[in-house]
């Protein structure tokens with residue numbers, strides 16, 4: 001029977017069928033971060049003799065609150081660090097770290113056909129490589145650290161075919177928000193989304209990661225892009241990948257990782273995205289969005305409107321802002337920072353604007369290109385890498401009622417601070433909005449130099 | 457196993473884990489003692505809990521309960537505050553798994569039952585028989601995952617996994633050869 005790409009990866013990892021339609025699924029790679037790992041590591045230490053199935057399959061990345069902000073988070077970091085050292089686990093500690101979903105691929109810890117799990121819902125980001133990459137709870141992660149496996153119900157597979165090249169101004173972020181709006185904020189629950197089509201083929205790995213990052217925002221277990229030459233050339237030469245012959249042998253194997261023609265799916269959707277325009281969320285979940293040129297919809301839910309302090313029919317572009325944030329595992333890679341810098345070059349922000357690179361490696365690469373100067377000349381805060389303001393946990397928390405435009409992935413009530421209001425958008429839209437102080441696109445900005453000219 | 461069955465009704469869909477317990481409260485490393493933080497991220501959440509029956513151990517909510525982050529702290533805080541079941545038409549996958557692993561039954565019932573259940577002060581819930589007896593004398597049957605039901609009622613997820621280690625090693629060795 002013809003199989004989907006997901007079917008092939010799944011079947012290569014099932015160790016044992018279990019009652020009730022469950023399966024024991026082998027995990028090739030576990031990514032461990034300091035917020036969700038310590039409790040699981042302590043559980044194994046207390047009850048199972050501090051043994052791990054295979055420390056070489058684990059990578060520890062210090063990410064959410066980096067560096068620690070208080071005693072409690074320092075303890076989380078210390079437990080992760082001590083545990084990694086004890087077991088010889090590779091660790092990317094403060095200074096060589098960043099958001100785990102940014103660090104793991106840039107160091108080559110993920111590859112096509114692999115299964116990968118992490119105690120973080122946005123692990124789906126790494127599905128961009130054609131890996132089965134999923135977020136799990138602490139207990140499931142501890143089980144995988146102890147026994148190498150997860151217990152999972154086999155997800156259904158939803159095929160989403162995207163056709164057409166993205167038009168100028170439209171980005172992978174807009175694509176992600178568009179897909180969620182089409183299938184619904186919970187429309188892919190218990191499904192894996194298998195992407196395909198000419199759009200996917202034309203996307204860079206950074207863009208595919210942005211798209212897959214938001215698969216969880218439609219409830220999906222993960223997103224999956226078929227691996228291709230773009231994937232292989234991204235991985236070639238990465239720190240944790242073999243070199244020379246050994247790497248090319250892997251590529252030959254990865255080339256066979258394709259859905260069979262005639263594979264059947266639980267559901268199939270085809271979308272033409274060539275006319276896509278920038279999208280911004282107005283509500284309290286990532287599915288509540290509208291075109292940047294649009295208005296708060298007539299059928300908007302009363303609860304979302306109340307929380308967001310909006311009325312139906314209000315143009316999104318008119319909304320005044322208190323903060324702008326460029327960062328997070330959705331949009332903090334070098335290409336995202338370049339897109340934001342292209343908008344900010346020679347301009348000034350008019351609201352507090354925070355730019356947080358996704359990893360220290362991204363930060364250094366950006367600085368080699370002078371992007372840090374662009375951001376700081378514009379008056380933005382250029383920080384070290386971390387999850388930062390994304391989850392209102394460390395820095396950049398917004399006040400109740402404050403409105404923030406953000407390149408992140410979640411706009412839930414309180415996500416960036418109790419009572420705070422979040423609008424999700426692409427880095428370019430966030431940057432343009434930071435300049436004008438209200439939600440705006442780059443095309444609204446006066447040409448650089450025009451302001452001074454008119455003053456003279 | 458029967459629950460006390462006092463209901464905390466929350467007439468909302470998409471109650472995400474940031475609402476159940478916001479991120480700034482995830483700084484500990486223990487899985488207990490989180491009950492005091494429950495619903496601190498939910499608009500009106502604290503008032504909701506203050507108004508709850510002191511023995512409330514069941515939440516009734518609308519679809520997609522527990523969406524968002526993978527934080528198991530959501531299940532830990534519910535459990536610590538005395539909740540043993542959440543009844544909803546659907547759950548987000550990660551929360552669904554976390555709930556089973558922490559003695560919080562994720563009970564899926566058809567959406568059409570929710571209005572009635574939200575209005576009930578007390579329900580008779582039997583997790584072994586998988587039934588809800590409603591105040592009007594009716595019975596709603598639900599289905600728990602037969603494997604995870606064992607973890608729900610008795611714990612033991614990690615012990616189950618520990619027993620599988622030889623088998624997993626064998627599978628891996630066979631694959632490599």
Ligand code: SF4
Pocket residue numbers: 064099100101120122327328329330386387390391408409
């Ligand atoms: S950047 Fe935000 S969404 Fe991504 S892992 Fe960090 S907290 Fe989670």
